[in-house]
Amino acid sequence: MSTEMSDTTVKRPERTNATKQKLFDASMQLIGERGPAEVTVDEIAAAAGVSKGTVYYNFGSKTELISQLLEYGVSLLEQRLAPDESLPSLEALERMLSSTLDFFEEYPSFTQLLVSELWRTPSAWRDTLVMLRERLFLLAGNTLSRVAQEHPVREEVQPQAMVGLTLGATLIVGLDRQVFHPERSKAEALTALMTVMTGYLRD
Structure with a gap:
């Protein structure tokens, strides 16, 4: 049991960093094309391959995401x-x-x-x-x-x-x-x- 908890502790930051990298890449591409005001959370989530709920769960709002x-x-x-x-x-x-x-x-x-x-x-x-x-x-x-x-x-x-x-x-x-x-x-x-x-x- 302790081994499983240790593995989870180690892997979670890697998953978080991978998600942030995907969101970063997707957001920068969209924002570079149209500017931050014109880009929606739905578009960022779709481009990053994650759910809209994942974006809000991690960041709370588009302003906080940016x-x-x-x-x-x-x-x-x-x-x-x-x-x-x-x-x-x-x-x-x-x-x-x-x-x-x-x-x-x-x-x-x-x-x-x-x-x-x-x-x-x-x-x-x-x-x-x-x-x-x-x-x-x-x-x-x-x-x-x-x-x-x-x-x-x-x-x-x-x-x-x-x-x-x-x-x-x-x-x-x-x-x-x-x-x-x-x-x-x-x-x-x-x-x-x-x-x-x-x-x-x-x-």
């Missing part, structure tokens, strides 16, 4: 932003930017949703977005702090402003490549970003 999916998407992005302490700081920065561009390419609809809601006033998910923004700033800031420790940087540039520039530039370059310049290679986009980032260093 809020948690935003958090789930950012948690995936956080994995790409996680600093690599084994690399020199500039190499770690380049890897972080490269991984972030990969994420934007892998989840274009989520990226568009994140951008649109960050700049929407008011947004139904503003409190969630503020909290998620702080989490992303913290991770990116850790890598930039290492750069400042290992290299002379421009003291007139505030660290938080540099973090905002780093994330903002990566987001814009990634979206511009997806929407307007799909022929532009990731290597070209990354070179442009690193050119901007190295401007933070003192000569």
Whole structure:
């Protein structure tokens, strides 16, 4: 009996994560096509292959579903932003930017949703977005702090402003490549970003 309970305890998070991933993928595709206001819970459930009741049981409402999916998407992005302490700081920065561009390419609809809601006033998910923004700033800031420790940087540039520039530039370059310049290679986009980032260093 104890073995069965242990198995259930282990498997339940896996099933939950699998359901969230299906809901995330389905929601992002639908929302990317029509926007969050135009997508219904029925459509999300059907696209994810789950019942409408399952959606409400797990999330309670569409607003809460979108809020948690935003958090789930950012948690995936956080994995790409996680600093690599084994690399020199500039190499770690380049890897972080490269991984972030990969994420934007892998989840274009989520990226568009994140951008649109960050700049929407008011947004139904503003409190969630503020909290998620702080989490992303913290991770990116850790890598930039290492750069400042290992290299002379421009003291007139505030660290938080540099973090905002780093994330903002990566987001814009990634979206511009997806929407307007799909022929532009990731290597070209990354070179442009690193050119901007190295401007933070003192000569």
